[in-house]
Amino acid sequence: MKIGIANDMPLAVEALRQAIATRPGHRVLWVAANGEEAVQFCAAQVPDVILMDLVMPKLDGVEATRQIMARSPCPILIVTSSVGANAWRVYEAMGAGALDAVDTPTLAGPDTRRTMDLLLAKIEQIGRVSGALDFTARAPAAAVPGMPKAPLVAIGASAGGPGALAAVLGALPASFGASIVIVQHVDQSFAAGMAAWLDGQTPLTVRIALEGEQPAPGCVLLAATNDHLRMTAGGKLAYTREPADTPYRPSVDTFFHSLVERWTGEAIGVLLTGMGRDGAIGLKAMRAKGWHTIAQDEATSAVYGMPKAAAALFAARAILPLGAIAPELASRVKSPHQSAG
Template sequence: MRIGIVNDVMMATAALRRVVTATPGCTAAWTAANGADAVQKAAADPVDLILMDLIMPVMDGVEATRRIMKESPCAILVVTSTVTGHLDMVYDAMSHGALDAIQTPVLGLSGAIDGARPLQDKIAIVGKLLRKPAPSAVSQGVAQAALPGEPPLIAIGASTGGPHAVSEILQAFPAVFAASVVIVQHVDEHFAAGLAEWLTRRCNRAVRPAVEGDRLSAGQIVIAAGPEHLVIGPGGRLSYTPEPRDSSYKPSVDAFFRSAARRRGLRGCGVLLTGMGRDGAEGLLAMRKAGFHTIAQDRQTSVVWGMPKAAAENGAAADVLALPAIGPRAVAVIKELSP
């Protein structure tokens, strides 16, 4: 895998180069000292993955991500030492197409690099996505009956470009809503709480990380917070589980969608949004077979039409809709189910 490194700090660039060259199957194709330089190099010498800093002169990482995804699209991972101080920039970059975010590894006094392994793990995940893995063989699990009075569910899965897409959908929901909303966004566990805050500010809706033991509750909006998969467990309580262990991403959209499909009598809507790979397509098909209405985002409004494309091709999506139409359609589905 050929990797571009974008960072204006020489020591950070050196550390990143060492991490990349120490990762099996990876080479450092080029380096750029600012976003504008990165945009030019991405067009002149396309790579498989770009490690993108945020705070840089000339052009920051958010604008560079937007430009690259528009002009020379490729996988982008935000790697920055300023993550905690600039969370809005992280989610803005993810809205434009960055896959995830992680702290920049640090070159220590001993010569060892602190934080190298987490970055190598992220690079390995991207490699799996780029290889277009086969449909996941997720266990079907045991079917469970929904509890009396359990509210309808809107289950939303997203990856590349997901934060913006999710925020637009949430803004279409009424202030008083009969459904429970659960979001599974591919994001590192350390940034899930920040994403919930970002969505709360963007949408004027209370969004919080899902907590072990939460019940589905009308009007509640929660987001999977890792580091494991979020599912609906016994008694209708939200739970975290390490299974399936071989999933490219934790949390997995497929894992949550399948757990919803297993809950006999539960109704609502499954939504699969923009993202690289095919996570969620098989789970959305299971939801459709279980009686949920299912929606996939269309090609024109997706940053990356991978996950929703897989759902459109395998028959999982009853509707394939442009992003502005998805929220209102989900609201209409819930109104039809409400007494």
């Protein structure tokens, strides 16, 4: 993989170079000493992934990410001295289009190997995601009687997702009558913090999804582990490692397909901004079942990958700008017996 580094700290750059040098298939394409240089270098030579620091002169990592995703989009991994201490900036960067975040590896000490291995694992995961192929759709199983009939809104998102999710959830009324389940491509170490952050953006209650719980109206549940979230035959949520070979963890497709197989109530599928194709086939299966399906439009997507794939498959009944998605959901949930046609 060709890797760009955006970091103004020489010791951090050296640690990144040493980690990258341990993998024969990786090479450093360029090093930018600030966010402005990163934007310029990326426009001239687009790497397979950028290792983006958060705090830099001229342009910080959040604004550099935003400009790169607008001009010459590519996968971006936030690499910062402490992800925990910079959590809100990490969420801002992910809202601008970054895919994931990791602590800067150390050059010396007992944690050197571990921190370098974690960085390399994140780089390789991003490489698999950005070049991933479609997943095979599974045939729907028979419906199980006794399933709760309250509407369920299933939302999938990836790069740029936190900001898009905040916009959608923030525009929904406190009286919104559907349950909401979100699958956002995010490492489990950030899920609880992201749920807390989203909870502050909306009148609804947002928290992480727990094993065995049932979605409830007015509550937003966020997939919270590196395993996949799925719906079970009893209308309860569960986590599963299978399919083990999917590059997206958690996978939007896996959750959408489980709804098609197991959920007998009303459902609406929404696919927001994101890199890759995850969720497009699952959204197509939801539409085929007769449910209403929505994809974010190109103009308002930080990364027009997942919704573009859905549009190409005619998986979305409605392709909407970000600001129109919440009103569409509110309108449909107010009239649950209205035809999704």
